Amino acid sequence: TVRYDYQPVNYVLLAGVIEKVTGRLYADLIQQEIFKKLKLTHSGFMPELFHESNQAFGYSGPINNPYAKRYTEPSVNYNRELGTGNIYTSAGDLYQIIKAVNQGKIISTASLKALRNLDNGQYTAGVYNFGGYTLTHGVVASQSAGTMIDTSGQNAVVLLANTDKITQGLIKNLYLNMIKGV
Template sequence: MQKRTSFILGLLVGALLVGAAGTATYYGWVRPRHVNEMQVLKKNYAAENSSLRRRAKGLRKTATSAIPAPQNTNIDRLTPASEAALNKKLQAEQFIGTVLLVQHGQIILNKGYGYADAVTKRKNTAASLYQIGSVQKSITAVLIAQLIASGQAKYTDNLHLYYPQIPASDGITLRHMLNMASGLAYTAPAPKTVLTDNQLLAYVLQRVTFNPAKLGHRDYQPVNFTLLAGIVEQLTHQSYEQVVNQRIFAPLGLKANDAGFQWHMIEQPSETVSYGTKPNAGLYAQPVAQTLADMHSELGTGNIYATSNALYQIEKATVDGKLLSAAQVKTLRNSSNGVYGGGAYNFADYYVSHGVKNNQEVVFAMAKDGQTAAILMTNRASAYLQWEDWQKWYYRFAQNAATD
């Protein structure tokens, strides 16, 4: 019995040491190295080629010294009974992050749960920033729809007009790409060095493949939106980052502490540390870092961060006439029955989106009029296989929750 007890104690001590070692490695080496990468990249911007020079000129000034400290802006209008039901659900899912719920056009909950940074004991709040992952594709789709509305492109444009080197590009349209039905795929590993947009697109173009059997059939392939982002750059003669800043963030009054590109997130006081979901480990036992090369490789598909409210404002502005007209939205998102179209999964009266990047995850559902919404943003991705169930449960909860 004494030997068994000693063995169990040994296992527990060993697990604690492993967790502590992982955290120490992250804060003692990985994170400082990442911060240093950011500083070196900024110092070298002036020496980069023309694409990065254009980007540098268009960046918003986000010096940390000029950014106010984050404030706890949590909103909670739920009755005690509704609050208890929500907390029970979140606790069962071991959720850490921020939840935003909208009912009848009013935010009834915007609240943080768990830690943004477990080491410093900084909690998640309504102001916490998260990577939105593939939800960014809806932003890329809006940019394409804006360019079509201005007569600079058409849904029926063949990809050959922009990338003639892609096989069968004369039979692939922008509509095919927006609806993930182009037959294109890209499975090569992400670049290991930081590339400019032009360099990344060249890298992708050398490795993209085409399957004629999948042309016209839904097949989720992010490369479609990387190429669409490249088309945005071709038509505007600006970097994708500049276009998003000018056409999406600026009109909505969003600043760097609301939304931005991933390489700026570390400058923000409300950034969140990513945590892994290693079996039998604690919620915060496995901090995860991301390289600059990986961030830059997600052009148009997954390198934007936002608060829950900023993401809601962007998506609501899409459907209420600020970014696109109602007719333009209807044309863009031309699918139904939960089928992917125009950067989202569309149903009769609402649409959903889902993004995962660097162990951060977003589950998003919103009515087509923006009056009901449920947004879950987490810095410990855990809903990847259950996200469709999540969006249904939390959307229904937002519709029916009792409020004070």
């Protein structure tokens, strides 16, 4: 049985290692190696989003009324998310990032294959890998992000929501219905 224990601190440590090895700030590397390389215009680091005029706000109401209460995340909290959740992006930019990763434009396909060595839906290298497609899901500041994309990048669902009530099941159902043509 394969087990994992997701701990955000591991990504903070990894970001620190990257800075130490390269001598550059993690945010600068992401900006140069991903955002600029892919020509992304709707992505950045928190708390820069607070200066964007078209930002979405998270809501944290009950399940029967999820938009009852606007959620406010103190900007200092994003410091703890370095390497995990302090990047903001649009659905289109997120699709481009995942597609580029899958196509070896960010990390070599050999390295990606080694990292995603399980294809039975186990969480590995930031995704739930099912062989022909991957599923992602994350929640921060009462906002959800979920994707399901095939390895070719031709079939994808990218769902960003301003509530934390979005589930992996919803993302998977949307993807499977799209594939079936429903």
